[in-house]
Every structure is written in C-alpha cells, then in structure tokens.
Amino acid sequence: MGDSETAAGAGRLALGVVTFNNDAAQLAQLLRSVELAAREVGARSAVELYVIDNGAESVWPASGVALRRLQPVGNVGFGHAMNLLMAAAFADDSTGRFLCVNPDGVMHPRCLDELLRASELSPGALIEARQFPEEHMKSYDEATLETPWASGACLLIPRALYEAVGGFDVNFFMYLEDIDLSWRARSAGFKVLVAPGALFGHPVLGRAPSPAVERFTLTSGRYLAFKWKGERFREWVEGLLIERGLFASRAELPALPEPGAGRFDPSVADFEHGFDFAPVRW
Amino acid sequence: MTRRDTALRDNKTLSVVVRVGASAPALDETFFSLAIQDWRDVELVVVLEAGGEEFARGVARAVEAQPWPDAPRYRLLRPEEAEGGGRRGALLGRAVAEAAGRFLTVLDAGRVVVYQHGYAALVGQLLESGRAVAVGGCRSAHVRGGPGRGFVVTKDDFTLWGSPLELLGKRLAPVCAHVIDRTRLGGFELSFGESARAERDFLARLYAASEPDFSTRGVFVCERRLRAGVAGGILYAAARGGYRLKARLRRVGAGLRGA
DSSP, X not given: OGGGSOSTTOOEEEEEEEXXXXXXXXXXXXXXXXXXXXXHHXXXXXXXXXXXXXXXXXXXXXXXXXXXXXXXXXXXXXXXXXXXXXXXXXXXXXXXXXXXXXXXXXXXXXXXXXXXXXXXXXXXXXXXXXXXXXXXXBOOOTTTOBOSOOXXXXXXXXXXHHHHXXXXXXXXXXXXXXXXXXXXXXXXXXXXXXXXXXXXXXXXXXXXXXXXXXXXXXXXXXXXXXXXXXXXXXHHHHHHHHHTTSSSSGGGSOOOOOOOSSOOOGGGOOOTTGGGOSOBOO | OOHHHHHHHHOOOEEEEEEEOSOOTTHHHHHHHHHTOSOOOEEEEEEESXXXXXXXXXXXXXXXXSOOSSSOOEEEEOGGGSTTTTOHHHHHHHHHHHOOOSEEEEEETTTXXXXXXXXXXXXXXXXXXXXXXXXXXXXXXXXXXXXXXXXXXXXXXEOOOSSGGXXXXXXXXXXXXXXXXXXXXXXXXXXXXXXXXXXXXXXXXXXXXXXXXXXXXXXXXXXXXXXXXXXXXXXXXXXXXXXXXXXXXXXXXXXXXXX
C-alpha cells in the first residue's frame, strides 16, 4: 500500500506548530533549531513553517525559514488546529510531507535529515522522531523500526497517508489523537515507524502531570476506548474520572461523540498496557 | 569578601565542567542535552583529557553545532594547560578555578545526558533551600548500537535513601546528579584527586562538609548511558546478565501465579 510508493516527487516539507501561550524564548530556540536542521537538509527539500495560535498571539524572531501564519480560530484543541495547518500545507501541490512539531521541543541538527531519509526508504509511512533525552518506553522493532504507535510531538505525515487516512480525529481535544492516527494508519495498511537518529529534545515523562493534563488524558482515553472498542479500558478510565473527582458519577460523564467515517481495525488497538498502549522496554 | 565572591553571589550561572575523554562515544548527545536545558544560564568548561589540535577542533564543533538558546558560552581546557602534566584531577581543579558560575556540576561527555528539567530542578532547589549541595536521581540506560541512533534496551532507576549515609557500600549517586552552590561551601576545597576513586572521595568530603539537600532525590536529572562494545561494556554486560535473570524470575513467578 502506501509503502510501495516511490519517493519521487516527495517535494516540500511543511512543518506545523500549534502554539498555546508559549514564551518567546522557547519559540525562538525551536525556530533556531529548525533553521539548523533545515540547513542539514539543504537542497533536498524546501522547508517551510506553518503556525497557528490556539492562545495568545505567538512571537517569532526573524529567521531564514519561511513562516506562514494561519488565522487563529480560538482554542479548538491540538488535533483540530493541526488539521487546519495540514490542510493549508497540502493544498499546495508542492508539499510532499507534513511534520507536526510541538512548540516546547527543540530539534537536533540532524532531525529533519534523518526523518527525510527514513521517509525516502518508506515513503508512505507515518514516522516519529525519537524524543530525547527521555524517550517513550514503548517498544519498537530494532530491525524494521516498526512501532505500535507514533508520538505527535514530532511526527512526519506523508501526503499519501494524509489523503488515505486524513488528519487527526477532532473529537480528541488534546492527547492520544496521535495514537488514534497511528492505529488508523495501521488499519489502512500503512507502516508506523521510529526514526532513531532523528532526535527531538522534548520532555516526555519527567514532569508530573497537572490536573488539566490528567483530565484531558483521561477524557481522551475514554473516547479512544469507545472508538476502538476497548470496553474494559473504558470502564477503568471512567472509574478514574470519578475517583479523581472530575465527574460526580457515571451518569454525569459527557455523551461520547460518534467517531467519524474511516477504517477501524480493532485488532491493531492495544488496551492491555494501560496508557502506554504498547508493550514497554523498561 | 573578594571581588570574585561578590561576582559569584550575584550570578545565577551554572558552570558545567564537562570531561571529554579520548573515547567519548556519544559526545553529540551530551552537548545536545546541555543545549536544551530549561535552566538557560549555562556555561561550559570543557576539559579535554586528550591532546591534539584535531581533537580539540572536533569537540569545539560538537559544542557549536547544537541549537543553543543563545551563542554557546564555553571554553576548552587542554591537558597542557594544567599543572601536573594534564592529570585528570589537576585538570578538573583548573576547570573549577576557571568556572565563572555560582553553581557548579561535573559530567562525563559521551556517557551522560541530562534531562531538560534536571539542572533547573537542582538549581531551583538550592535557591529555595539555601543549602550548598542538591542531589537528584540518576538512571542508567543500556544502549545497543551506535551513538545518536542506539536502541535503549532498558533503563534502571537509582533511587537514593535521602541520607548522608548514601556513600555507604556502593550507594553512590554519580557526581553528575549533583549541583553545588559555591557561595555556600565555606572553606571546602573544590579539588579532585587522581585515584580511580577520586569521584567517590570528592563526594565523601563534600557530604561531610555540607549535608546535601535530598528533597530532589525523586527527580531524575540525568542518565548514564552504558553501551555494549565500548568502555563501560563490562558494566553493560553485567547489567544485561542481571536483566535476563530478572526477566527469567519474573516469568517463573508469573507461571507460579498462573498455576
């Protein structure tokens, strides 16, 4: 399927950043890192940055990387905002790949080059950068680099996959939309890979979750389980939502939205490993 | 109070003394982890434990290639610049003398990476508590494959008791998991010996002079990377043997529970 396509016409690489009140120094360092990483890529692919603000207007310094800002539409959630960026980027026929980039991360100078090389070898695959120095403990195959799901922190989405599978499910406000996209990609026959040489400096596990993070994660987990038929997991998460005092009782839990059209193969979903959604290495 | 003391008291710079041995398998990883620290006021004093112009240029390139928030502040200290013929302890002593920061830490390039929040957590704790030394948790990662793309097979957590008796037996948080506030050390001499136990001896003297602030002991601040096939490989092999045994015992345990 997607992986049998050739790299010919791979085209421009569009980077998408959704901001939410990020400080200027953080964005400046990200942009500086993108500039260095784009330099490594050289003439192999043009690199352009698409930005949308879910919060206050973000401040970016001048740089050698072309930057396009989309009109903000309010705090519509990560996936929804990222979809707007993706749609704008892929509307330009010269865009071959889109890269979701978290605003609180920093790219290693070889990050883009490594991602592009991995994508040239597997043109249809969804490919994640390796978060660094911490990385998610989920497993991946050392030889094939296949992994059960890919993180949206720094995630390459090729045009073929986007056209076949679409962007993120907007029913996720925040968190776990990347797991859903990975499972949809696998359901449609696309590979999901790690590019181990593509380092993306980003905190993964070092910070204790805030109540807001906990709430969004649990709410997303509930919807993910509903969508992918993980009944026991859904019951467990609903119990946690009540236990944590986020809802008074099951009767007060919000109605679950109908998942959009698409191919959902429940056999690719993994609810046996809690919120890791995959076997872990340690 | 000397001019230097005043300058130290008034700054919040963290000086990271980075030792670079002739064989530093993942130099780039260490410098990248330093470039992306949440604590941005950082200077590097890079201690080269091997000589040669080409070696020094390679290390400088590895520093400058990183996406630092501002221009990197660093200086290279060559073996020939220290008294004592470039011995390790003498070099470290010279590096500490050169360091301009109020806060100080030491790490081995190529073998250690620091988590983004690591230094911010330790320096923040020192500023809050007014103590001289803060210590955090450290992980050991067992890595297979080349630098930059190695496969992390597993990680071990090293958790401290939170007592000055940490140094008993083999309970030793590595020096990279410590940050020192030099303005609060009193007469303590920041010097390092030349023996194989120099790091341990340094920490023993430090703990005796000033009980560390252990309140950050549950925060993992750094990670030692043990690679198969390079120095540290014996440790790696021993640890891997331990894991296989642990995994086997777990399987046996699971079998017994299932029976």
